[in-house]
Amino acid sequence: MNSRRSSSSAAGRSSAAPPSPWRGRRRDREVKREAVIRAAARAFNRKGYHNTSLDDIAAALEVTKPTVYYYVANKEHLLFQCFRAGVEPIRAAFRAVQDLELPARERLNAVLRHYGEAVASEFGWCMVRAEDQDLSPAMSRHIKALKSEIDQGIRRLIREGVQDGSIEPCDAKMTAFALAGALNWIAHWYREDQSLTGAEIAAAFVTVFERGLRPRSASQVATRAPLKRRERIAR
Amino acid sequence: MNSRRSSSSAAGRSSAAPPSPWRGRRRDREVKREAVIRAAARAFNRKGYHNTSLDDIAAALEVTKPTVYYYVANKEHLLFQCFRAGVEPIRAAFRAVQDLELPARERLNAVLRHYGEAVASEFGWCMVRAEDQDLSPAMSRHIKALKSEIDQGIRRLIREGVQDGSIEPCDAKMTAFALAGALNWIAHWYREDQSLTGAEIAAAFVTVFERGLRPRSASQVATRAPLKRRERIAR
DNA sequence: TAGAATATCTACTCATGAGTATGATCGAGG
DNA sequence: CCTCGATCATACTCATGAGTAGATATTCTA
Numbered sequence: 001m002n003s004r005r006s007s008s009s010a011a012g013r014s015s016a017a018p019p020s021p022w023r024g025r026r027r028d029r030e031v032k033r034e035a036v037i038r039a040a041a042r043a044f045n046r047k048g049y050h051n052t053s054l055d056d057i058a059a060a061l062e063v064t065k066p067t068v069y070y071y072v073a074n075k076e077h078l079l080f081q082c083f084r085a086g087v088e089p090i091r092a093a094f095r096a097v098q099d100l101e102l103p104a105r106e107r108l109n110a111v112l113r114h115y116g117e118a119v120a121s122e123f124g125w126c127m128v129r130a131e132d133q134d135l136s137p138a139m140s141r142h143i144k145a146l147k148s149e150i151d152q153g154i155r156r157l158i159r160e161g162v163q164d165g166s167i168e169p170c171d172a173k174m175t176a177f178a179l180a181g182a183l184n185w186i187a188h189w190y191r192e193d194q195s196l197t198g199a200e201i202a203a204a205f206v207t208v209f210e211r212g213l214r215p216r217s218a219s220q221v222a223t224r225a226p227l228k229r230r231e232r233i234a235r
Numbered sequence: 236m237n238s239r240r241s242s243s244s245a246a247g248r249s250s251a252a253p254p255s256p257w258r259g260r261r262r263d264r265e266v267k268r269e270a271v272i273r274a275a276a277r278a279f280n281r282k283g284y285h286n287t288s289l290d291d292i293a294a295a296l297e298v299t300k301p302t303v304y305y306y307v308a309n310k311e312h313l314l315f316q317c318f319r320a321g322v323e324p325i326r327a328a329f330r331a332v333q334d335l336e337l338p339a340r341e342r343l344n345a346v347l348r349h350y351g352e353a354v355a356s357e358f359g360w361c362m363v364r365a366e367d368q369d370l371s372p373a374m375s376r377h378i379k380a381l382k383s384e385i386d387q388g389i390r391r392l393i394r395e396g397v398q399d400g401s402i403e404p405c406d407a408k409m410t411a412f413a414l415a416g417a418l419n420w421i422a423h424w425y426r427e428d429q430s431l432t433g434a435e436i437a438a439a440f441v442t443v444f445e446r447g448l449r450p451r452s453a454s455q456v457a458t459r460a461p462l463k464r465r466e467r468i469a470r
Numbered sequence: 471t472a473g474a475a476t477a478t479c480t481a482c483t484c485a486t487g488a489g490t491a492t493g494a495t496c497g498a499g500g
Numbered sequence: 501c502c503t504c505g506a507t508c509a510t511a512c513t514c515a516t517g518a519g520t521a522g523a524t525a526t527t528c529t530a
Contacts, residue, residue, distance in 0.1 A: 054488070054489085055487075055488095065489085066490080074488080
């Protein structure tokens, strides 16, 4: 993607000779295409989809707008690709987990951890915020299908967990909404507060989900005032 | 707001004689202003902020754009007002709860219930989705301050709950993020799935938060393949 | 009932940004 | 060295939408 002017081009251009001239060209192009997607994701992440022009994206890559259009069909496609890039690791997590011999709660936790990391990734914002209102009906359907697939996957793990006894009986749908919502929302504050890594956040959230707020130790509450027991505050 | 053409004007226009001519006009105007805000909220809710033109909003009210501008300064203000309308009930919930003689967890639950209802309200979308990227620096600060106030309020209740023993010890910041995120996300799916009322959703969520996923009854898991150790998953 | 507010409309300006038509440039193969 | 295809830039078109200027209508007050 580097312009001819900058003689460097160190990044994607050969350096290791491509084994086949055909493949080499193709691969080169694919690398650049991905660079465009990533630049778009970063821009969307910083300024939002509607406040990002394709000129912005082009400028970030030090090229011009038609060059961007040489690699992607249009802005909507760009958003869709970012969405795909964000969702894929989550789908992979489901696949990776489905054959493990573990209680469903632990499989669910594993998925949630990957989910959280994905949302905190550079594509997280796009994945979470890709709205059907900004997309053509066809793409909207496509994205909805992917989202639904994930939602259903979470619900299924919850139901399995309830059955195998590893999860407290609950409404699978509402619980899935709550879990996914909490994780999705990471995308909204992670830019501003990067004090933790995606993995750390995901782990912390899983802990919260597992425990619940109500104390587990038998020591029940003494309404309000005295008895100021227990740990202190983290802040 | 009804145009002259439609002779009805039954809604806001006098009918009961205003007690004072001054007050009457003023109140009338305020009513119309709120109608504009609500129409904007509905439109933003349906099509998103950027996909809604002021012409759309005007059309929904059966007036023209300059009329809308007669009541609000600009589009950004409109969004801000919607935000305000959405947040206010939450702030009220904090105030209503702060003097109650209840364990902090129950006060928190009460706030969360109101929070959930607010997000499911017609202003929920605007409240949740008002992004600083779409706002002038001044308004962005203002909105951030309000959001932060709520966040800090939740954290404080959590810390109090940990101290009074009504909440399981936890990281207040992460827990607050998780709770608020789950509730905020309601705005994203509530439009499509209105099978429950806001109050019902909020109640369901509070239940999830309280319980946690890990079973509370002593009856521990009968793992999938019996008694595989419960290691975590690799990545 | 004249005139002053108040409320609304018609008809614009102006900037922005998506998307394109067309031509330049570069590298590789003949 | 010349041509061809791949890559990229210049310089547009065109639609949309925010915001405004300047009537016009309506209602209240004196």
